[in-house]
């Protein structure tokens with residue numbers, strides 16, 4: 001016995017076919033679960049050139065081998081698809097209890113394809129899978145949708161889309177438990193393209209392992225020694241908002257569309273401000289860290305805002321008022337829009353106006369027009385038709401390419417790379433566009449002791465982070481838990497009844513990373529796409545610890561070449577045949 005449920009649930013929304021098939025154990029061995037195993041299924045089933053919003057694309061909800069066990073910080077579910085925002089492979093995590101319910105219902109994965117003829121939600125109660133008419137829910141926000149489904153179904157875990165997903169907005173997210181999102185890359189639009197308003201899951205099963213007493217002893221020990229520690233305490237005491245002060249001090253807090261790295265109004269959106277408005281805490285299933293904060297501020301009640309929202313929808317828009325950011329956050333959550341991309345898009349439009357390039361009615365620091373943005377985007381009303389398509393589209397249509405802060409069409413997260421050069425490489429080489437969750441060198445550079453203004457050693461630092469996080473997101477362990485790969489290997493060995501070492505996990509991380517790259521290469525991604533906006537190479541920051549810094553383009557290109565070389569990829573970023581074969585990917589046929 002091991003901690004997999006042992007089955008995959010396949011649902012075709014066009015034909016209404018529902019199939020329960022055994023888990024591919026050979027793939028589970030090579031790709032673990034979550035991100036890795038989801039990538040493997042997607043690569044088998046989906047042509048890389050598929051239109052992401054066509055019925056042929058899949059959306060996969062993946063659990064991990066540790067979901068629904070008592071291992072702490074394993075409550076997230078990974079959503080895998082081809083992204084409508086970037087045209088790349090995409091995985092995106094959603095907190096809460098969805099993965100656990102799927103696992104208790106008996107499934108390691110839920111793979112959805114096709115398109116329902118009219119809006120439905122998918123109801124899964126153990127073996128009983130049905131399609132429920134959702135015409136009455138179409139057009140409703142995420143909160144009302146979840147409330148309606150829970151009031152008719154009872155205590156199901158619901159993951160749903162709002163108007164953003166219904167209107168195929170490429171920055172649409174999926175929401176669960178009201179405030180938890182799979183935010184990036186347009187997973188909500190993929191659900192919308194399938195006329196799938198929600199999934200509702202309830203499971204009554206059990207996940208066991210061979211040596212349950214030994215497993216529980218180990219989990220208890222790891223929890224005591226490696227979870228409830230001073231190093232992880234920030235998650236409980238503050239949550240991610242603690243990074244506002246850290247970024248301000250390091251000069252990397254995105255300010256007015258990344259024109260600067262410090263914000264004069266940072267205190268208004270700081271951890272202190274968030275704590276002052278906090279009404280209670282929230283945790284994902286089985287997580288003792290409980291990093292979530294519910295706040296109430298001037299009549300707005302929301303879980304968050306998280307650091308990324310405070311930075312991109314706060315300082316980056318010139319907004320230092322917590323209640324305004326909280327309202328923006330709440331609107332995005334209900335309408336089903338990613339706050340990172342929405343904040344960036346608003347900020348880009350504000351800079352267009354500041355420079356007299358185009359006036360879309362938005363100004364830095366002006367709250368009223370800023371609070372219109374989520375609704376304009378979700379309903380694609382008026383200028384919302386342009387805003388909905390994000391920064392890359394706006395810059396192509398109106399100009400401003402040099403300060404369009406995106407990579408591969410995905411807008412920047414909240415870390416100014418001119419003050420932490422490794423981040424520029426992490427953004428450029430991320431498999432889903434500009435992302436802080438593949439590698440996070442900022443922890444060692446701007447927040448740590450490494451020199452942030454050099455590329456020396458950064459290619460390897462980024463690679464190590466990408467492998468480590470690929471393993472964590474496949475296992476599925478929250479990235480906020482700083483667990484060592486040795487400890488993770490120990491836990492997985494016990495859960496899966498086979499010996500695994502940290503080195504095995506690193507190799508698995510490399511295999512997963514290369515698999516994603518092969519898919520992206522087949523989508524046409526090459527070195528030309530692994531880059532960043534001109535601003536980071538041509539404009540020095542003005543204030544703070546990174547004042548006068550910009551990234552030397554030659555240094556960046558040399559680091560990128562080193563990154564490819566260390567990975568065993570050619571100069572254009574394509575994995576070599578030897579590398580592919582050494583990772584056991586030689587027989588892979590993308591799209592089956």
Ligand code: SF4
Pocket residue numbers: 073074075076095096235282283284287288289290291292478479480481
């Ligand atoms: S640390 Fe936060 S995001 Fe991570 S599992 Fe715990 S509650 Fe969820």
